[in-house]
Amino acid sequence: MPQTGRGHGYLRRAGRPRSAEADRAILDATRAALVELGWGKLSMGDVAARAGVAKTTLYRRWPSKNELVVDAVAxxxxxxxxxxxxxxxxxxxxxxxxxxxxxxxxxxxxxxxxxxxxxxxxxxxxxxxxxxxxxxxxxxxxxxxxxxxxxxxxxxxxxxxxxxxxxxxxxxxxxxxxxxxxxxxxxxxxxxxxxxxxxxxxxxxxx
Amino acid sequence: MPQTGRGHGYLRRAGRPRSAEADRAILDATRAALVELGWGKLSMGDVAARAGVAKTTLYRRWPSKNELVVDAVAxxxxxxxxxxxxxxxxxxxxxxxxxxxxxxxxxxxxxxxxxxxxxxxxxxxxxxxxxxxxxxxxxxxxxxxxxxxxxxxxxxxxxxxxxxxxxxxxxxxxxxxxxxxxxxxxxxxxxxxxxxxxxxxxxxxxx
Amino acid sequence: MPQTGRGHGYLRRAGRPRSAEADRAILDATRAALVELGWGKLSMGDVAARAGVAKTTLYRRWPSKNELVVDAVAxxxxxxxxxxxxxxxxxxxxxxxxxxxxxxxxxxxxxxxxxxxxxxxxxxxxxxxxxxxxxxxxxxxxxxxxxxxxxxxxxxxxxxxxxxxxxxxxxxxxxxxxxxxxxxxxxxxxxxxxxxxxxxxxxxxxx
Amino acid sequence: MPQTGRGHGYLRRAGRPRSAEADRAILDATRAALVELGWGKLSMGDVAARAGVAKTTLYRRWPSKNELVVDAVAxxxxxxxxxxxxxxxxxxxxxxxxxxxxxxxxxxxxxxxxxxxxxxxxxxxxxxxxxxxxxxxxxxxxxxxxxxxxxxxxxxxxxxxxxxxxxxxxxxxxxxxxxxxxxxxxxxxxxxxxxxxxxxxxxxxxx
DNA sequence: TCCTAAGCGAGACGGTACGTCGTGTCTTCGG
DNA sequence: CCGAAGACACGACGTACCGTCTCGCTTAGGA
CATH class of the missing domain: 1.10.357.10 (Tetracycline Repressor, domain 2)
Structure with a gap:
């Protein structure tokens, strides 16, 4: 599961909530990229592009490639x-x-x-x-x-x-x-x- | 074992032969770098620097990181x-x-x-x-x-x-x-x- | 002078009026930021933060950095x-x-x-x-x-x-x-x- | 004149010398980009692309946009x-x-x-x-x-x-x-x- | 007094550019 | 020919702002 940002606590405080679709799209894109490119060649920019999402959105949710891939694979x-x-x-x-x-x-x-x-x-x-x-x-x-x-x-x-x-x-x-x-x-x-x-x-x- | 360059064939032709020390130094440096940095962060430039050798020397002997590491590990x-x-x-x-x-x-x-x-x-x-x-x-x-x-x-x-x-x-x-x-x-x-x-x-x- | 939003016309309709304090605070913050950072490094987010105001409030009143700075300087x-x-x-x-x-x-x-x-x-x-x-x-x-x-x-x-x-x-x-x-x-x-x-x-x- | 790298001293020691063409191409590209885009929109990546040169080559020679533009303009x-x-x-x-x-x-x-x-x-x-x-x-x-x-x-x-x-x-x-x-x-x-x-x-x- | 439209903070979003780093290749010099 | 030094084209990195977009809450006017 992606990094728990500020807006994810039980009591939402303010601000636009994170898109739930994005999570799915990103994890799917990660799995797809892994198959095609392997871990070594997998790039965050590429995953973002496949998911139709900005790179920043990715980094907002997962601190690094490792965490993202573990989630995608689990x-x-x-x-x-x-x-x-x-x-x-x-x-x-x-x-x-x-x-x-x-x-x-x-x-x-x-x-x-x-x-x-x-x-x-x-x-x-x-x-x-x-x-x-x-x-x-x-x-x-x-x-x-x-x-x-x-x-x-x-x-x-x-x-x-x-x-x-x-x-x-x-x-x-x-x-x-x-x-x-x-x-x-x-x-x-x-x-x-x-x-x-x-x-x-x-x-x-x-x- | 490192790639067989021109100077290693049965018929040596001319020029300075490859240093045997360099091989040892490079493999040792590779193992040391692996421990410290792991595969992902291991860089050829870093290995070369540790071994006191130019990057060119590395690439003259091993075609890529993979081959070098396998040799270092085997x-x-x-x-x-x-x-x-x-x-x-x-x-x-x-x-x-x-x-x-x-x-x-x-x-x-x-x-x-x-x-x-x-x-x-x-x-x-x-x-x-x-x-x-x-x-x-x-x-x-x-x-x-x-x-x-x-x-x-x-x-x-x-x-x-x-x-x-x-x-x-x-x-x-x-x-x-x-x-x-x-x-x-x-x-x-x-x-x-x-x-x-x-x-x-x-x-x-x-x- | 800041952009005339809907709420500023001769015939006000309804809704909360724009805060007058905010204008002052924003212009002051802009001048302060200009001194510290110069035009090139001046960022809207930073101005908003200094003024204690949301970025949206800024953009509701000035369409761009240029306009804001001219006003702040004039x-x-x-x-x-x-x-x-x-x-x-x-x-x-x-x-x-x-x-x-x-x-x-x-x-x-x-x-x-x-x-x-x-x-x-x-x-x-x-x-x-x-x-x-x-x-x-x-x-x-x-x-x-x-x-x-x-x-x-x-x-x-x-x-x-x-x-x-x-x-x-x-x-x-x-x-x-x-x-x-x-x-x-x-x-x-x-x-x-x-x-x-x-x-x-x-x-x-x-x- | 571009930043004096190590290899530019009176006694060159080793290594590939910096391309002289690149300097010309970069300065020309900078002037061209300035005309089209102005200072604010001028990007180092764009200058590099116009000059047919890698971004790193640019940064190896000029520490920042300012210095580059001053040289291009002088x-x-x-x-x-x-x-x-x-x-x-x-x-x-x-x-x-x-x-x-x-x-x-x-x-x-x-x-x-x-x-x-x-x-x-x-x-x-x-x-x-x-x-x-x-x-x-x-x-x-x-x-x-x-x-x-x-x-x-x-x-x-x-x-x-x-x-x-x-x-x-x-x-x-x-x-x-x-x-x-x-x-x-x-x-x-x-x-x-x-x-x-x-x-x-x-x-x-x-x- | 209540309704309601706008203002407001917060912060996520798709983008663009940044300046750095590593790769593998190349070009020079000296041994 | 070897080896060092280092420049080079390329491409990914993770960050910073941009200007826009939702959200939920506040506020003051008009009904």
Missing amino acids: ALLDEIQLPDLGSLRADVEGVVQQFAALLDRPETKTALMAVVAESTRDPELRRRIRETIVEPQKRLVVRGRARAQERGELPPDTSDPGAAIDLIFDVIAGAVVHRTLVSGEPVDGDWAGRFTALLLDGLAALA | ALLDEIQLPDLGSLRADVEGVVQQFAALLDRPETKTALMAVVAESTRDPELRRRIRETIVEPQKRLVVRGRARAQERGELPPDTSDPGAAIDLIFDVIAGAVVHRTLVSGEPVDGDWAGRFTALLLDGLAALA | ALLDEIQLPDLGSLRADVEGVVQQFAALLDRPETKTALMAVVAESTRDPELRRRIRETIVEPQKRLVVRGRARAQERGELPPDTSDPGAAIDLIFDVIAGAVVHRTLVSGEPVDGDWAGRFTALLLDGLAALA | ALLDEIQLPDLGSLRADVEGVVQQFAALLDRPETKTALMAVVAESTRDPELRRRIRETIVEPQKRLVVRGRARAQERGELPPDTSDPGAAIDLIFDVIAGAVVHRTLVSGEPVDGDWAGRFTALLLDGLAALA
Whole structure:
């Protein structure tokens, strides 16, 4: 969400309110520009022009390119949903496939990685990513695990459940990202199946 | 390695040869600048100044920032060695810890992620990364797995060994990277142990 | 005088009348800003802020910076009065000194010259200057000359009196302005005396 | 003359020398832009574009618009020459006409007045004007007066000759400028004749 | 007394220009 | 031919004002 200007508090005081359309247009333009140009070549002036908006309007709402792109990208992650396919195995495979499909689209992979790369240097950005992107995804793992425990597919918590969640999350997300972006191989049904098997059998033994 | 200019061919013709010192100084300066400034703010002029070298010298050896940074970064990965600690479990934990230690240093994490991010947009860069970074690391997995099979800790190959290697590699590297850079949690002995357990038990069941 | 808005016509209709204080505050602020910043750096937003007034209020009353500044400056010239010191020579010296004193004040010289400079490009502005500034001053010359003719200090008109007036006016005003602003030398008693002698002797011979 | 960069000292050390063409092109473009747009609307980017030069090249040579315009304008004054028409009267009329013709051209009047106006706020600019524009013109008066004294048209120096020069200079230049730019009347043969008569008769009586 | 049209502050808006910075190329000199 | 120094064309940066436009509130006249 864009920077909260003075006129956005609960009690509006004075002045022309910010156009709500502009926000949408700018975020759309940002995503479009990212696909075409990539992070490196993306210029604020260009985004403004695409959005039919003045550069100043952009800077009034987002303090920098980083913040703008994080906002533009965060929404993309929302499309990942926890499926309910009847078994833990099928659910995990479903999530893996969804995530891989997301990372297959150029704007998503470029934007996500660029933001992560930049976050290695910018603690505030890191915080923002964790909040907007990581936490919501982690909640999917929490819900999926709880469901599997109800079904009896996973044993109930023995030790710290947070640690288990974190481990699962890092393994799933990390493996999919790494295969897609670093190894550069596709996540097909075969790989998804073998990966899920490894994960679930490993988890079972872990308990 | 820097671009092969005219003076580097098998048949040297004439003129002053390129200074070897300059290469070292430039790569060192690049790494230093990456830590301080990050990929986005890193400028060729700045690198040249730090290296005590003219910008022309830089461009004579590397065609662009990308190539220079990849070269500057590639060497860092060479320090990861396959340990021989007596058991597969210990060896995996050792590699995980080494890799995590590497990613804990600011210049490495920034540089690696920046390069990966950029590679999502640049196939040539992707190819170069695969060659210089991915393949050498994957060979560690090959050797480690072979050793474990000799020791009887892993069953001999049943199906396609390449697919198994890829899966193991993506899971290890992906999980460590994700935990370190995205989740932002440390890879301590506890996590390394639990992760290794998950991986090996999963692998055992897979066979 | 500020632009005649709808509310200022002979037949007022309705609505809140314009604040009279605001006019004063704005003109004062304009003069102050001119001294500090000069014409080039003077900004409407700044004037509004100094006057404690919204930018809209400014634009409701003056269509542009030019008009505002001319109004703010015109009043300054009114302080020049034709003295009656008993002799033509003394009267001319008196006017010269008054004019020089005026041009010695930073806000006057900056504002006047800025307006004249701008008028070389803007016929409407030139017309306005002629009307508000030049003509009133020329009338001083007319009156002074008539008085000198009555006293017998100057011969009665032989040829076109308008041409004589114009010549005298341009010589007096031009010389004072040029010495003050271009040559950058002070108009002291000595210079005023020698200049007046030159002028009057020249005029006497001219007739 | 443009700012003296590092490479312009007596001992050139290294680096590509500044293009001499660029200087000419930029000054020409500046004069052209001044005529079309006036001082206020003149933009550095526009000048650069007209000159076929990058904005940075402009700023490398002149620190600001003021300096650039002063340089662009100073050359224009060089065209005023002291004529030798046989008599002091004819020579003065000649100079007056030349100066008036100069001030009749839009780029000259706008540029000169703008620079003078700005100089009321900027001592350094004032110094530069005095040096580049005022002093050379004053030398014309010195030479003309000396010639008239040799011819016996003016009495030899009685008192301070510098004061006399200054007075003559301010009266001539001031009157012409004022008539042209403030009064807005043309300097025709008639006015030039009457002005010259006033000046010379006044000077004669002064001695 | 209420109505209502204008004035007013605040501040967002589409623009234009600013002066700076970085890129990758080029042109000179000296080694 | 190499390397330094630095000028160059290009293009993006983030800022400052411009003059216009909504807003919600105030104010004083006429009904």
